[in-house]
Amino acid sequence: MAAAAHHRDITIHTYSEVEDLQPTENGYTATVRRKARSVDEVACIGCRQCEYACPVEVPDEFQGGFTSRKAAYVPFTNAIPQVALIDKESCTLCGACANVCPKDCIVYDQQDQLIPIEVEHVVLATGWELTSASSKAQYGGDRIANVISPLQMERLLAPHGPYGRVLRPADGKDPASVAWVQCAGSRDKTLGVPWCSRVCCMYAIKQAMLLSGALPFADLTIYYMDIRAFGKGYEEFYRSAKAMGIEFVKAKVGRLEEAADRSVNVHIERIDERGQAETRTHDMVVLSLGMAPVPDTRELLPLDLGEDGFVDVPHPKDAPCRTSLPHVTAAGTVTGPMDIVDTIAEASAAAMEICREGDRG
Numbered sequence: 001m002a003a004a005a006h007h008r009d010i011t012i013h014t015y016s017e018v019e020d021l022q023p024t025e026n027g028y029t030a031t032v033r034r035k036a037r038s039v040d041e042v043a044c045i046g047c048r049q050c051e052y053a054c055p056v057e058v059p060d061e062f063q064g065g066f067t068s069r070k071a072a073y074v075p076f077t078n079a080i081p082q083v084a085l086i087d088k089e090s091c092t093l094c095g096a097c098a099n100v101c102p103k104d105c106i107v108y109d110q111q112d113q114l115i116p117i118e119v120e121h122v123v124l125a126t127g128w129e130l131t132s133a134s135s136k137a138q139y140g141g142d143r144i145a146n147v148i149s150p151l152q153m154e155r156l157l158a159p160h161g162p163y164g165r166v167l168r169p170a171d172g173k174d175p176a177s178v179a180w181v182q183c184a185g186s187r188d189k190t191l192g193v194p195w196c197s198r199v200c201c202m203y204a205i206k207q208a209m210l211l212s213g214a215l216p217f218a219d220l221t222i223y224y225m226d227i228r229a230f231g232k233g234y235e236e237f238y239r240s241a242k243a244m245g246i247e248f249v250k251a252k253v254g255r256l257e258e259a260a261d262r263s264v265n266v267h268i269e270r271i272d273e274r275g276q277a278e279t280r281t282h283d284m285v286v287l288s289l290g291m292a293p294v295p296d297t298r299e300l301l302p303l304d305l306g307e308d309g310f311v312d313v314p315h316p317k318d319a320p321c322r323t324s325l326p327h328v329t330a331a332g333t334v335t336g337p338m339d340i341v342d343t344i345a346e347a348s349a350a351a352m353e354i355c356r357e358g359d360r361g
């Protein structure tokens with residue numbers, strides 16, 4: 001992102017959304033909504049005085065809701081640009097931020113701007129959304145405080161995470177035992193997600209490996225039906241995890257329930273010769289949720305979608321990024337679940353597809 005921000009041929013529109021794409025003779029007119037920050041972006045020096053002065057606190061979505069942020073805030077440590085914005089929904093217009101701003105750059109009545117951009121080609125890379133934590137009621141993803149989403153675990157493990165270390169969200173206890181429930185949002189027709197989400201086996205193993213570094217004495221368990229370690233070096237990564245003592249239990253997880261001390265009881269049925277039922281207890285459980293298509297892709301473009309709702313690519317073998325529309329290529333998880341390595345490869349393929357279209361005239 002930093003490299004792109006400084007590239008002379010790339011213009012990045014941050015805090016903006018492509019709202020509309022209309023076909024023209026030579027391509028498309030994109031309408032970009034540049035959302036109002038209520039801050040003069042050019043004058044702001046990112047000093048955060050407004051943030052420190054603001055009295056309003058709301059849950060910080062970037063930190064998985066584990067901590068709070070102010071109504072005036074710089075969204076996160078690595079945000080580009082390092083410029084403040086005001087969350088109008090939470091702001092009480094108390095004026096404290098404007099009083100302390102050394103550059104006088106708070107603009108409460110700033111409005112959204114609609115910016116038209118003429119383009120010859122569109123690369124659709126609008127991504128994915130996480131399957132819902134509440135769709136399997138028996139897992140209690142929306143009820144049990146110590147059952148968390150995988151994105152929340154990413155934040156707990158991050159260097160600039162909410163607590164600076166991994167703690168149990170319900171009571172701040174150091175977890176002595178953490179488990180992952182695989183296929184928690186995928187491979188289930190009843191949820192409307194029959195596909196394998198491809199990334200959750202590897203992100204769960206990655207998270208367990210990172211956690212074993214942070215909490216070397218913790219018991220780490222992954223409940224799985226199959227481990228799909230499909231990429232180069234992934235099988236070796238899986239074996240290293242086993243060698244490091246992470247326990248892999250081949251089992252179906254029937255239900256999760258909160259214990260009296262706020263730990264999580266995990267009811268499993270082992271998938272082995274005896275297939276016995278068992279209940280195990282962990283301090284925290286991560287639901288390995290899957291990848292679903294974003295619902296509003298067709299509001300942007302009248303593209304053909306596959307049965308699964310991801311953007312269809314009619315020639316997946318020889319033109320994996322070509323869509324049903326001329327001048328529109330697609331890259332990354334907008335066409336189906338994939339990891340970052342494959343997403344980057346697709347982005348290059350989409351760019352090459354555009355060059356080929358250019359050559360054809």
Ligand SMILES: Cc1cc2nc3c(=O)[nH]c(=O)nc-3n(C[C@H](O)[C@H](O)[C@H](O)COP(=O)(O)OP(=O)(O)OC[C@H]3O[C@@H](n4cnc5c(N)ncnc54)[C@H](O)[C@@H]3O)c2cc1C
Binds near residue numbers: 154333343
């Ligand atoms: C818990 C978890 C951990 C993971 N860990 C790893 C890992 O360690 N390694 C790995 O390789 N993969 C990992 N993945 C997978 C990785 O997240 C995806 O491969 C990657 O995010 C796909 O990138 P993308 O660009 O297709 O989509 P996204 O990352 O979703 O990016 C799409 C972007 O488009 C923007 N957008 C959407 N609509 C519009 C619009 N109309 N206008 C403007 N912008 C728009 C969105 O805001 C978003 O920023 C993990 C996934 C999960 C769930």
Ligand code: SF4
Binds near residue numbers: 045046049102106
């Ligand atoms: S106080 Fe002013 S200059 Fe400093 S971050 Fe806030 S808006 Fe920007």
Ligand code: SF4
Binds near residue numbers: 050056
């Ligand atoms: S005016 Fe709004 S953003 Fe500024 S300090 Fe008050 S509540 Fe916070």
Ligand code: SF4
Binds near residue numbers: 182195200226227
């Ligand atoms: S990647 Fe692993 S956890 Fe995710 S759906 Fe596929 S098999 Fe299940």
